Amino acid sequence: MTPRLRTIGQAAIPVSRLSFGAAGIGNLFTPVTDTQAEEAITTALAHGYRYFDTAPHYGLGLSERRLGSVLRRQPRDQFTISTKVGRLLIPQESHSDDLADGFAVPATHRRVWDFSAQGVRRSLLSSLERLGLDRVDIVYLHDPDAHEQQALDEAYPELERLRSEGIIKAIGIGMNQAELPTRFIRNTDIDAVLLAGRYTLLDQRGLHQLLPLAHERGVAVILGGIFNSGLLADPKPGAPFDYSAAPEQTLARAVALKAVCERHHVPLRAAALQFPLSHPAVVSVLVGTRSASQTTDATQMTNLSIPTDLWAEMKALGLLPDSAPTPEETG
Template sequence: MRYPPYGPRELGRSGVTVPPLGLGCAPLGNLYRAVGEERAQDVVRTALAVGAGHFDTAPHYGLGLSEERLGRALRGRDRATYTLSTKVGRRLRPLAPGEETAGEGFVDTPARARVRDFSRAGIRATLEASLERLGVDAVDIVYLHDVEDHLHEVYETGFPALAELRAQRVVRAIGFGMNHSGVLARLVADLDVDVVLCAGRWTLLERTAFDDLLPVCARRGTSVVVGGVYNSGLLADPSPGAPYNYAPAPGALLDRARQLAAVCARFDVPLKAAALRFPFGHRSVASAVVGAAAPEEMAENAALFTRHIPDELWHTLVARGLLDPDLPLPLTE
């Protein structure tokens, strides 16, 4: 399959278009390490400057800190110049007296707690609070977030509440975001979904989504935004101790990542560039959102995305057994 991944694409039939590269805003919520306010705003400014005006955030990210920082960075900018997505399913509340914040990987966060809430009122209240933190009247996309253990509530109340918001034009595109591609496949098959955000399951190292999710999306006309293209860092720097799925990478995967890097080096292509481009071999993929904790990281991701990658590199990866021969490749000729 030949598909140059440049230019905006529509998400399903929603009318919402996104650029192919976006900013995942979990780092703006102090994921694993604190990011200063000015640096966070510089990351957003850089994303806009390089044409990556597709911002994905969530209340979960830093207990609202990511949304607040993103809102401050976007204040005063023409709302038509960027696309904004957030998530519902985790409602935030103030801490009770004596209660401690559960960071869940985020540090130096506001004094709030997360509450799972898939009720109609909870979905609406969560979105309204997000809009206030973001300082906007509306977002373009809303995802139900990490619902794999809450499917009964999703079918009973969560998705109907989101579909109602779409019908009322409060939001334009709706879907689900998680790293369980099999669950996403079931939800896309059953429900009227515009877009899914799938993290880590369609990468140079993983084909899981190709086998379960992507065929359903192609059949249903559902778009895919990919996250986790570097598999938590293993495809960014495959050195000993590199993370994979938020834990040290198993030896076999580390070895495979190193072999991928060696082939890329033969063609003078950084492994990160190949990892960022690879998912676009499938036509259902509309965009990739990549996190950045510094403006230099955002600028690097943009440069990597536009890097020329010869078709021979992909064919060599297949010939070496590093990519399965049935996978669609992002060929340019």
């Protein structure tokens, strides 16, 4: 697949429209072997993925180590990589696992929230060591929900200093809410927002303020969680929505979306992947994959032709707002 590239920030950092979210290879919920992780990454590269996102939080550094072990063997100008700050990993003696935080790894470290300037720099230097790289392209403030003021007053200015030093090229904020990233767009010079789960077939909260403002200000939006934790991949009773059991009304909407797709002979996964890419503020969709087969499936679903009538029917049934751009409107 020839990569379709867009860019982020004044540094014009290239990103592929379909990108690799590396939480899965950090053993999110269930274990992944080193071989499976490497195959997922190399398959992504073969399919034209050029943007890879990770974080210390993902598997207590396992995701960063696995991603770096593959990417540092590639020419540095052939990939874009991002990581996150806000959680320091502190070594600890423990015989338990990390499943309480969602990762099937030994609890060798504990996470400590830290959006201080010193904490930001310390976190990034530790990430670079795990990745085996001398720089990353984008750094996101990771989930500063309860640390809003410190993120604005201390963490963000430190990222500006790191950007001016050339250690990073772009600054972003990554959250599963739309309100605080909107404030950052208004009040800072950030380059990107990683918005998880808030602009999908099921949840368009990002459409009201964040996406129009980002487009107006030239802030790139990268979308994660486009399957809303799995409900849009396979809507059925008991399926998760935003990491907990889907409410009955939400499940019913997902089932109705699937029914429209089936009438047009289109997998729901394809519609879920292609819909959010239609907004002009969106430069990339991150897909969390943990295997070569999942990486290949995401590529195939993104490239699948979808009839215009499918989007029209979703809007006619009230399953999508009329104001939401759809692929036939944006080409």
